[in-house]
Amino acid sequence: MAGKPILWYFNGRGRMESIRWLLATAGVEFEERFFTTREQYEKILCDGVLLFQQVPMVEIDGMKLVQTKAILNYIAEKYNLHGKTLKEKAFIDMYSEGAYDLMVLIMAYPFLSPAEKEKQLDLISKRATDRYFPVFEKVLKDHGQNFLVGNQLSMADVQLLEAILMVEEKKADILSGFPVLQDFKVRISNIPTIKKFLQPGSPRKPVPDENYVKTAKLVLQF
Structure with a gap:
């Protein structure tokens, strides 16, 4: 059995939040890896897994997927959330x-x-x-x-x-x-799955605060 998807991003919403929403809607448990330093980010850049040197990245089904739309479409197709025709x-x-x-x-x-x-x-x-x-x-x-x-x-x-x-x-x-x-x-x-995601204690992230902004700027250097 394949392991849980692993989500690489900051501990905040941003472009990863829609991915969290979709996985939660499908009832899929996932793990998260949060960037907190520039060094962490540079290491994964050196590893060559960020094709366009951007996050979010999701490890799923033996792949390391980047680009938000591609990730969302893959999850939607996999879990019957992308229509029939x-x-x-x-x-x-x-x-x-x-x-x-x-x-x-x-x-x-x-x-x-x-x-x-x-x-x-x-x-x-x-x-x-x-x-x-x-x-x-x-x-x-x-x-x-x-x-x-x-x-x-x-x-x-x-x-x-x-x-x-x-x-x-x-x-x-x-x-x-x-x-x-x-x-x-x-x-x-x-x-039911969405209601659960909207409850306190779920992986849903809060409204971005100053700490989130500070971390993102530090890691991405902008």
Whole structure:
């Protein structure tokens, strides 16, 4: 039997958090290796396993995978979270990319100056309410099903819930004008594996703090 996947990143959200979400949704236990010093990072760089000198990296099924989208797609395929047909896969990828684009705006937030943070909050709120959430509200309303694609849980649903919760951390009433997404949030949050991941003590990481920012800058030297 293959061992647990091993996740190489910082002890924080960043680009690894969606990977944690997807593995947890699939009910897969995993181990984590956290970078805390530049020396640790340089060692793994010298070992040649980071193809593009970037993290996240996930060891799974005898492979050392890098690039977030590739990792997510592999996990989604492996655990039946990527649709049944080519058309379904295309729509899942499209919706996932939309949710991830919104999350990237929030990932950048902790690294900004106070003045930049204020502008970023406005941008996050505007993009969520004007660009991204209206699309998902319409998709769910138009086909009247519980999930975004194929009436079964997929990577797209998981990433949309993650995005919703991340935006709500910045603006609690962000879903006030999106009743369908409000129902979606409750429904997906209560899927047993996801509900477990949302409980205290799970591998889910908290909102990035100053220590996370400091560590990332130290390790990556930026």
